[in-house]
Amino acid sequence: MTSMIKVLLAEDQSMVREALAALLGLEDDIEVVAQVARGDEVLAAVGAHGVDVALLDIEMPGCTGIAAAAQVHREFPQVKLVVLTTFGRPGYLRSAMEAGADAFLVKDAPAAQLAEAIRKVLAGERVIDPTLAAAALADGANPLTEREREVLRAAADGSTNAELARTLHxxxxxxxxxxxxxxxxxxxxxxxxxxxIAREKGWL
Amino acid sequence: MTSMIKVLLAEDQSMVREALAALLGLEDDIEVVAQVARGDEVLAAVGAHGVDVALLDIEMPGCTGIAAAAQVHREFPQVKLVVLTTFGRPGYLRSAMEAGADAFLVKDAPAAQLAEAIRKVLAGERVIDPTLAAAALADGANPLTEREREVLRAAADGSTNAELARTLHxxxxxxxxxxxxxxxxxxxxxxxxxxxIAREKGWL
DNA sequence: AGTGCCGGATGACAGATGTCATACGGATCA
DNA sequence: TGATCCGTATGACATCTGTCATCCGGCACT
Incomplete structure (x- = not known):
């Protein structure tokens, strides 16, 4: 082969991250050139290693994989973006696509789809689970306004109205x-x- | 080496499960002889493959890894049990130990600890994160009665009192x-x- | 210029939720 | 044989939550 596909792996759980690296290491056209555990380290790592594909988990400290995807898409538009997540939430898919993702995979899909997706996005294809795509379309857009989301997010921990009023001014x-x-x-x-419900839909 | 360590892998997310298998596959004294995606398939698989160590995720459909651990411990007391989880909840550690687990690992520990833990439990050692052990002891036992837990669990989805009364009779x-x-x-x-709070402590 | 949406606010009201005292039968344990 | 805890239940009470009507200023679109 002429050259290896350079991949960045962003995932906060070390064991999962390193296991995914081991999995991709079995493919002989793929090379994991960088690993990060936080969303806010993605952009720098992409710049430093000249990666071809960034594989991003959504739930990460620092910032979400979706926000990281948006940054990379802006700064390095040629880098392909694969978003990987535990939760197949329609709203996540929608925001990932809006952030410029080329593929959206859920972690309970077969492992073989990972390497496959990496090759496909490099070939210019998009990879999306059709069931999830249908669900995203069926749900429509997030009906909540920004402020409503904020209040709902703050209310999620069981805060009372009085506390919410104080913290949100x-x-x-x-x-x-x-x-x-x-x-x-x-x-x-x-x-x-x-x-x-808002959580399930990925609207929070 | 005289013989490989036979490992069963129980984890519902295929991608993570197969990635962990790839990771363990890199060790030359370890062999993943079986993989299951549900808690209620663990016992049969352990019986069928004569495994030495069962590696169990907690959050699984069918039954939890902890419940599966208890079953295996009862039926095949010689099989070593490693419980692996995303959430380092003190209450989980406690119940895992009561179910007969030999090791308790969180997924954000370094990947190297996984193979290490497998070898240690086979040597008769127990592997527990000291920080988590301290937290488990500090929290004390679950103060909730069985009935209180049930009601709280049922209330978690936002059901109203009337609905709870109906479903719980x-x-x-x-x-x-x-x-x-x-x-x-x-x-x-x-x-x-x-x-x-009950969720965070692992008391639900 | 008018219409509609958003952020923000008030007051009134009904219904849900949380607290407390009290009660009874069964189990467990000293 | 008490003492204690659990599961279950009731009634009364105070507070919290959710709804609704109504209002204001700002912004965007027609």
Missing amino acids: LSQGTVRNYLSTAIQKLAVRNRAEAVR | LSQGTVRNYLSTAIQKLAVRNRAEAVR
């Missing part, structure tokens, strides 16, 4: 109004359900 | 009493916080 009534509209938009009956 | 007042005592035992101010 809002009046208690406003907090309740936002939660109320979020509850209605998500067609549920209380904030706990709203948090759960 | 209790009166609404009883549901509120259980949640109230759980809230007090966990020293929090509402059910949502109670769910969060």
Whole structure:
């Protein structure tokens, strides 16, 4: 072969990251040239190693793999982006695509799809699970406004209205109004359900 | 070497499972003889392959890795048990140990510790992260009764008291009493916080 | 210039939630 | 044989939550 495919691996759990590296190491046209454990280290590592493909987990400290993907897409548009995640949330797929991802894989897909996806994106193809794509389209766009999302996110830990009002610098009534509209938009009956549904859809 | 160490790998996310298999495959005294994706397939696989060590993820469909560990420990007491988990929850460690686990690893530990742990448990050692062990001891035992846990678990999805009463065949007042005592035992101010804290500690 | 959406706020009201005292039967343990 | 804990239940009470109507200023689109 003329040259190896240079891959960056971004995943916070060392054991999983190194295991994925071992897996990709079995392929003789792929070389893992860099590994990072945080989203905010991705951009620098991509610049430093001249990678061809960045493999990004979504849930990472620093910043999410999706945010990292957006940065890389802006600074190094020729780098291909594969987003890998535990959770097949339709909203995640949507944001990953908007961030410029070329492939979106869930971790419970067969391992063989990983190397395959890397080769495909380099060939200019896009790799997306059709079931997930359908779900993303069926769900439509995130109906929540930025502020509603913020309040819902803050409410997720069980904070009371008074605490939310304090931390968000809002009046208690406003907090309740936002939660109320979020509850209605998500067609549920209380904030706990709203948090759960918004999480499941990847809208938080 | 006289013989390879036979390992069973139980983990529901294929990509992670096969990646871990690749990682262990690099060790020349270890052989992954079986892989399963569900907790309730562990026991049969252990019996069928005469494994030396079972490597069990906790979060799995069918039954948890901890429940699977307990089954294996009962039926095949000579099989060593390594529990592997994403979440370093003190309560998980405690229950894993009670189920007869020989090692408890978190997925963000370095990958090298995995093969190392497998060799150590076979040598009769126990492998436990000291920080986590300290946390488990500091937290003490789960203060919740079985019934309180059930109600809290059922309440986690945002169900209302009326719904909980119906699904658990209790009166609404009883549901509120259980949640109230759980809230007090966990020293929090509402059910949502109670769910969060109980989850974090591994008490759910 | 008008319409609509967003962020933000208030007040009133109904219903849900959390607390507390109290009660009873069964189990367990000293 | 008490003492204690668990599961279950009731009623009363205070507080929290969710809804609704209504309002304001700003921004965007027609």
